[in-house]
Amino acid sequence: MAGRHGQGDAAGDQGRSGAKAPGLDFPRPLTTVDIVIFTIRQEALQVLLVRRGSGPGDPFPGTFALPGGFVDIARDRDLEACARRKLAEKTGVVSPYLEQLGSWGSADRDPRGWSATHAYFALIPGSAVEAALAADVQWFPLEGTGVTPKLAFDHAEILQAAVQRLRNKVEYTSLPAYLMPKEFTLPELQRTYEIVLDRALEKSAFRTRMLSADLIEPIAKMRKGPNRPAQLYRLKKTAAPVYFARTFNAPE
Amino acid sequence: MAGRHGQGDAAGDQGRSGAKAPGLDFPRPLTTVDIVIFTIRQEALQVLLVRRGSGPGDPFPGTFALPGGFVDIARDRDLEACARRKLAEKTGVVSPYLEQLGSWGSADRDPRGWSATHAYFALIPGSAVEAALAADVQWFPLEGTGVTPKLAFDHAEILQAAVQRLRNKVEYTSLPAYLMPKEFTLPELQRTYEIVLDRALEKSAFRTRMLSADLIEPIAKMRKGPNRPAQLYRLKKTAAPVYFARTFNAPE
DNA sequence: CAAACTTAGTTGTACTGTCCAACTTACTTA
DNA sequence: TAAGTAAGTTGGACAGTACAACTAAGTTTG
Incomplete structure (x- = not known):
């Protein structure tokens, strides 16, 4: 990268440009959206997890992960729309509550390269869910703080942050x-x-x-x-x- | 996109793959980090803004924006490191407080294409700042809720969210x-x-x-x-x- | 059919911490 | 020395929780 105060560099690199394709001279991180979906089932707080496929090149094959995936810039107008799409695909439910949780991005969280995920968390009633669940998803109770299966990527960390945020907010909301x-x-x-x-x-x-x-x-x-x-x-x-x-x- | 429950599609598309370059068949959004830097100066809450350059292809030339810019996957290990780097570049200060604010991503927030920004907010003491400021940045007081200059991109929205979050948390932290x-x-x-x-x-x-x-x-x-x-x-x-x-x- | 049991919902006292206002303290300036 | 001002304290009113005992309304059991 060029000098810190160079002129094309103003506004913190967002204005940085080659002759034609500004910003495109930066390699772009992979961009995904993941959702932590909570419900109450069997007198316990439960999360929805997805079993990962095991195609060639799929990282963490066969393990469980949060529902989510790549942003599809052709279909998703914005991040929240992307989250709602993925939520509906897995549960068939329009969430009564959807909140952005935060984002996690680093060089090593995905073996395929530098990636950043935008995490959301959703609350849905236990009742109306059982029906429309997709085939590859499953509820897991949260006992204390640990979940049963080991999670792919840094999803364990994201899930823990979601539980903490939920518990925290429940105190006063x-x-x-x-x-x-x-x-x-x-x-x-x-x-x-x-x-x-x-x-x-x-x-x-x-x-x-x-x-x-x-x-x-x-x-x-x-x-x-x-x-x-x-x-x-x-x-x-x-x-x-x-x-x-x-x-x-x-x-x- | 293929069917909802196809096998390479498991784990919400994160496992989706062509033969060799999984995930890479999705065009990637531009990825940036922006920081809302607050301080107290002259008996007022103030934000640090950057004047944008006016090179060819630079969007919003000459307007003010939040300090930030593209994630540099060669230098930034993770998002927070990227935020700290940009903070140090503009203020010369190691922030005593840095918190993730949220992320904003959509097809139209940047004229150069689908982009997502990871926003942080930082609190720094008014005292030690004046010295090391970069040349293109400037403090602006927040009077009520509106700032003086119109901001580039959706930065007005991000700034407003930061002020709201700060005011909210100050009530009980x-x-x-x-x-x-x-x-x-x-x-x-x-x-x-x-x-x-x-x-x-x-x-x-x-x-x-x-x-x-x-x-x-x-x-x-x-x-x-x-x-x-x-x-x-x-x-x-x-x-x-x-x-x-x-x-x-x-x-x- | 009455007594026992269980959960829903109420009541009353103690306590904690804010709200409000008056007060004392310590320093400077006239 | 008196007046002024900001720092810091004190005490009573009030709001809402903590705790515990109580009443209410149904079912089950003998």
């Missing part, structure tokens, strides 16, 4: 609401919080907080069970996640 | 401590919080919170002025940002 089916009771919502946080919460404080937030509304139905029936709620149309002013417990 | 010089008083720290948040804070609550956090320690010196001298503090060696269990005010 309404994100778990996106893991619930259309209708749910307050104890069910609390159980979802507890599963994600892996920690028991106070019933009365939980109810006070949820009911005073502009988040859910009761419907004219009860959940019948072997015991006292519970009031059913649904998410209000205001889909925006709620941020609470405190965490449930002082962290630490 | 110790991030402003990274904007302070080595030694500072509690009222000075509070003023920094207030500048970033653009809102007055309660003195006693602020002091209680800062002093009970494991964040700063008093040194055997006072800041002398026209009035009562103030105790000087410094950051503890534990560089990790502190997360508080509450925000200062209930948002809204």
Whole structure:
């Protein structure tokens, strides 16, 4: 690369140019998008993983990885559209919650060369998923922090970052609401919080907080069970996640 | 693209391959890194911007942009190293705080083609900066939410996201401590919080919170002025940002 | 059909930390 | 010495969680 303050170099190289093809004199990294898809199944937080193919040249054949793949610049208008496409392909679901997680790029994360992945994380209800799953994907429960299979690339690191981000945000947001089916009771919502946080919460404080937030509304139905029936709620149309002013417990 | 469940397609296209050059049959997006560098100067939050060159083929010639540029796969081991390099080139400073902000990628954000940028944001003390600035860069105060110059690419959007993230985190973290010089008083720290948040804070609550956090320690010196001298503090060696269990005010 | 059991939901007291305002302290300047 | 100003403290009101005991409403069991 030329000198630091050369004129074609202004704006930090983005303006750098050969005579004709500006920027193209830099070899381009491989660019992918990966998604960490969470759900609640069997009273546990679970992630969707894909078994990798074993064609010639495929790295990490036969191992599991996060769903994702190369950005297709012909089809994907932007990164988020690419993420939504891959999500739909694997689950058949339009995610009620999709957030960018971060990006990971380095010379050695992919044996095929310098590559960068844009990671997203999605929350989907456990209920509507079972049906439309693609053939090569599978749910895995997250016990504690480790997952059962070893993951391809640096996906273990990405997954861990996603879990950490999720746990962190669950402390002070309404994100778990996106893991619930259309209708749910307050104890069910609390159980979802507890599963994600892996920690028991106070019933009365939980109810006070949820009911005073502009988040859910009761419907004219009860959940019948072997015991006292519970009031059913649904998410209000205001889909925006709620941020609470405190965490449930002082962290630490 | 081939069928959804084809075998070379497993693991979401990352395993897709021609006979020899897997992944290379996808045209690659341009890949850049941009940094939003904040400091406090003249009682205001300011951002560092770069004037773009006007060589042939340079997009947005003469306008201002965030410092950044193409990833150099020969020099940059990973994205963060690339960000640190660009930061050092423009400011001569090793940032006390650097965080990934997110990534922006689309077909039309750069006239040269499908491009994706990995954005970082950095906090540096106002003091030590003035000296080593590169020639083509300049500080701009953020008044309210709009910046003075129109920015190249989608950098206005990225900058806005950075400000939002910073303001958000300042509500419940110790991030402003990274904007302070080595030694500072509690009222000075509070003023920094207030500048970033653009809102007055309660003195006693602020002091209680800062002093009970494991964040700063008093040194055997006072800041002398026209009035009562103030105790000087410094950051503890534990560089990790502190997360508080509450925000200062209930948002809204 | 009443008693035992289980989960839903409420109530009340203690405690923690912010909010608000008044106060004391320490220094400079008139 | 008095006035002024910013640093730092103190105390009461208030909000929301922590903890624990309570009531409510259904099912199952004897």
